[in-house]
Amino acid sequence: MTAFEKIIRHFERFPGIGSRQAKRFAFHLLTLDQSDLTELAELIRTIRTNVIVCPSCARFHSLQSPDRNCSVCGSTMRDRSKLTVVERDTDIDAIERSGVYDGLYFVLGGTVPLLDSQDVKRLRGGMLKQIVETRVTEGLKEIILGFSVNPDGENTGRYIETLLREQIEKNALKISHLGRGLSTGSELEYADPETIKNALKNRS
Amino acid sequence: MTAFEKIIRHFERFPGIGSRQAKRFAFHLLTLDQSDLTELAELIRTIRTNVIVCPSCARFHSLQSPDRNCSVCGSTMRDRSKLTVVERDTDIDAIERSGVYDGLYFVLGGTVPLLDSQDVKRLRGGMLKQIVETRVTEGLKEIILGFSVNPDGENTGRYIETLLREQIEKNALKISHLGRGLSTGSELEYADPETIKNALKNRS
Amino acid sequence: MTAFEKIIRHFERFPGIGSRQAKRFAFHLLTLDQSDLTELAELIRTIRTNVIVCPSCARFHSLQSPDRNCSVCGSTMRDRSKLTVVERDTDIDAIERSGVYDGLYFVLGGTVPLLDSQDVKRLRGGMLKQIVETRVTEGLKEIILGFSVNPDGENTGRYIETLLREQIEKNALKISHLGRGLSTGSELEYADPETIKNALKNRS
């Protein structure tokens, strides 16, 4: 296998990339200056040392703080009574963009698929239990299940409720789900009964 | 123009139908038995006598009641304190499928587009005012704006609020909007800030 | 079942129409004037008497000629040495739009699917044999297989060749296939090997 074929093979493993686009990526590299190639290569080689996993919420970040905490977990301005558990780093970005949440986060690292529940080992369930233990001493009152509204997201919510049951009861924590209703762009005619039910219930 | 071309011309005016599909419809008719053709022709010829416009909510129906009211408006089981204003007949079907609404409806007959507001004349604003006048005597307390979550739907909501302002104030009616949040199938990562804001606000 | 539901049921049998669009069609009818409804109903009721099947090519048409022939089969300007066999009436329209074919047609009435070959009974194979017999006395030299370039189209081509084998041999008829190559909009990079092979072979 030539170097060119090897690089295509690497790109084919990128999420959502087929063999044709992998080849395009390789051709794209050939159009770059050597200085760009050298910089990209160096960034890739050192990504694991430059990117830090926050010990409090498990998200990736690059903030060089002494305790390795990310900007949210290290902030004194966030409301420590709320902890939102999400699937992925990018979910935090989406919530932060909404500009209305001032609590903390925890990145579970994936969902618990309905049909393949042994994937649970790959998730950060144990770390979540420990973090909740600590956060309780800091005033944690509510755990928000920040998952997608689909079977896997709902199953993951149930997993978290089971995982944390003892801690929830002992500390009288509130577990809450994101509100459901019509999302931006929803047309009433095409909305499913569950969505309409919630849209009527949450009317204001 | 031949009879065949004339029929294609009729089908081309059907919603969402282009010339190619109109032609397919005409060819489809040629494959039907004469008894089916005669039945379909008779149903089309008499549709306006067989289909009744409900004098209370303006929806189309076929219930042969003495006062021409539809099954919802004629029912004694519905909660007359609530009136949901919708754009189209099919929106009523969607809400009824959710099985949680027991109030009344009114079909406005369209939206008030942001960019072309003179379409307002085609809507049943005048009839709505009259119906609200009557419904108030029957105990109406709340008007629910059952419109899609998009610019035209929001503009139509503002139109209704303006249209009914006096009646709302005089009778202390509540105006409510359908609740917003994550709809079924929504993925957090792709949700817009407004939807996430509402999902957090309406969490439970 | 109400008249309104019956009419929706009819529209649901139209090609490519689901229950939601069938309902839209019914609501559309309600917006029409009674004169339009009466005209459409009459056109549908009489479509089978107003539309004629050409006895020479089997296409539907409305030309009231004494011998019931369509405008192509009845024309003295068409080249009777060529006969193109197509699947559907609409294929004739597509070929006529190209403006370069001056021969005759025959509408087979469908394809012979690779996987369900008993559908052959519904096709007009017997009529085609008879027509070829007649056309030979008028100077027929070439039969063009005007089918789509897909497995069913190719299988239909083979079916015609087998069906007409004796007549082809006895009368030394030429059987030809439509030329293959890059079609309008084709991008070389995405073209399949068979298409490129033909594009190279037919280069000019």
Added chain:
Amino acid sequence: MTAFEKIIRHFERFPGIGSRQAKRFAFHLLTLDQSDLTELAELIRTIRTNVIVCPSCARFHSLQSPDRNCSVCGSTMRDRSKLTVVERDTDIDAIERSGVYDGLYFVLGGTVPLLDSQDVKRLRGGMLKQIVETRVTEGLKEIILGFSVNPDGENTGRYIETLLREQIEKNALKISHLGRGLSTGSELEYADPETIKNALKNRS
């Protein structure tokens, strides 16, 4: 800008990649072993030394031949009387997959868009003229315009004809276009008139 943001910025410049997918790529890298990261980095850093531009056809390749020619240009088995000019490297792959072409290639490096013709400077027009000069001494007889069947592809064909006019006349070279017709999967009913015209002309 952090290292993580820098790497996302690089991926955003990859063809067809938006900011969301660029971020996914960065997260994907974080899931890789350091050995994979190191290998990928090294392949990217050295891609320009490992990938060679063929001096005869301008395609990228990795064959370490003394004269830096690619496997096609360096082969004694190819028919040197034919030269196909294509837009991109990947077009050569598509033609080679068809298995019927045994001539030579030249990669122009892009098209001449109808609306923005000053892009011509970026193409390898000058190099093509030189290569044709050399190929003529080796027996070149035909130049095949291997471009897509769309306005840009056709405009590029006209550009090549103008560019090489003198050489074509002086050496009596034949210029040919790829054959047009129905491509695999084409349905007659949806084919445009130009495609049907060619399908009838090239019937066989």
